[in-house]
Amino acid sequence: MLTLGPEELHSSLSDPVLGSMGFLNEVMSRYPDAISFAPGAPYAALVDGVDIGDCVDAYLDHLRTDRGLNPVAARRLLYEYGPSRGIINDLVAQVLRRDLGIDVAPQAIVITVGAQEAMLLTLRTLIRSEQDLLAVVNPCYVGIMGAARLLDVGVVPVPETAEGVDVDALEAACVAARARGRRVRALYVAADFANPSGAAMDLPARNRLLAAADRHDLIVLEDSAYGFTAVPEQALPTLKALDRSGRVVYLGTFAKLCLPGARVGFVVADQPVRAPDGDRTLADELATVKTMVTVNTSPIAQAVVGGMVIRAGGSLAALAAPRAELYRRNLTLLLDTLDKLDNLPAGVTWNRPHGGFFVRMRLPWPADANLLNVSASTFGVLWTPMSMFHLDGGGRDEIRLSCSYLEPAEIVTGAERLAAFLRHVAG
């Protein structure tokens, strides 16, 4: 039997980043009774209530009444290969315009297999050669780090402050790259409740970032997976909505708003691209790349998500409201419970995000896989070491707590177990 050595396979496979999602699943399966603050999974009851058949019916009805397809053509659209750009672009364009102030044509959108594919397509398309680098906020979502690693894209970590990406450090990184004959082509950033830190950018910080992107000719890849959890009166415009120079490519996902199992996301890329046979848009190029990656996003999965949007009256805000309320309830409960814990060791501190799924906790000691095992086996509570999200060996004394899918009683018990664990480590 042919045996392959790791040195014969792509080097990304030996990178811990690629193993990080598997690592958490493995720890969780080893300790099924532990309360887990590890995964950023959606709250199960929200998902359990979805009637897939009804969603598909709603979408088929939309095809017949709004797009004038006859019943056979409508069904065929779901059953056959489809356009690589997608089939629910009209609905996505409508919710973006109505709910997020992002005004783009349906053709400027590509429907992808989750935000993950949007990241992969975008990097493949924008990073021309090894001279081009991707800046990422550090700590960073593993999905973009993994996509960059798979594509051999050089990554530049940029530190994060409580107000999101450190714009001065970003500018310094651009200058330093130029001095080495390279250029930072794009920045990956989440302005709203980042994964893993929960950090959010205020309005001046958003405008400062866009001005810096102009100065350094940067494309901004905005991931807004958790933007929908903001308190409606406090929600800030996305970078894409504020963008006046066409620098922002918006990466979207329906994983948290609809169903992660549908694997539907999208990318908004309305930037014009000069071409010999007439002008194109960046979305056209992404759709071309997609023909060689997943060909098209499952039309059946798109119909499920499209139907959920239609059933919510074509409004992202209506779809988001009950979900956001539930996630904010969980987050508030976690923060309140942490506040009430007695005798926590000195040096244990945490941030107080106003939305999203995550809290970042600092500890007075390194929080590694060994400590995680003690926490799980002896105290029945799991969390994620923050070092998994750092590119420069940082975050060793921090953990990420996620409360999105837990029941309120589990959050309280889990926080108490965490406190017992922390007291134990402190001795």
Ligand SMILES: Cc1ncc(COP(=O)(O)O)c(C=O)c1O
């Ligand atoms: C920051 C961020 N972006 C995107 C996603 C969702 O990606 P996908 O649509 O591929 O499930 C997640 C899910 O955990 C996330 O945390």
